[in-house]
Amino acid sequence: MSYLHISGRIFLNPRNGEPWTGDQAIRKTMWAYALKRASVRYRRPYQTRHTYASMMVSAGEPLAWVSKQMGHTSVVTTARIYSSWIPTTKSEAGMLATQKFAMT
Template identity: 45%
Template sequence: MPEAIEALTSQQAITEAKSEFVFEQPKQGKPLTGADQIRKNIWVQVLERSNVRYRHPYQTRHTFATMLISRGANLWWVADQMGHNGPEMLFRHYGNYIKEHDKKSGRGFSS
């Protein structure tokens, strides 16, 4: 997604990363390689500084999915991006949201 590439490119300039990695350990300059390192070194501090109560980084998947659905992205493509074999999982998890979004946009699901 263009927004993600733009955000990561901007972040890389801010952190002054010296490699292809965006996030590095501040003192060692080595890349943060695992989810635990990123969560402990970045995620927790960002939430605290933003006065946002803790939530697991996994929840960003839901934000990603709902943003794409809101934009009218092809559900097969969204499912593929999320690692699913088809849109069935999206309907299971986001079915009410999809239905409500379609009502508001005037696309189907009339009651």
């Protein structure tokens, strides 16, 4: 079974197999129902973007990589928005440079 519609879209309305016609249809048909089933309070689908970014930064992913994932024009933008999520207490902090440039 192919999930790619002739339009090139992957996510289709499960009721009719056609591409979604807009975000309102997704919110009413699928989004609100999925949140309710997951016992998550309502939030706009756009907010998942910030959840993703804050999770990646919290996990220690490189800020430049997260910035590219988010489509930001500058790492500075990403740092400004997500700086509070950047881990500051890693036991190995500062050790990478020591390992790389240490004289043996």
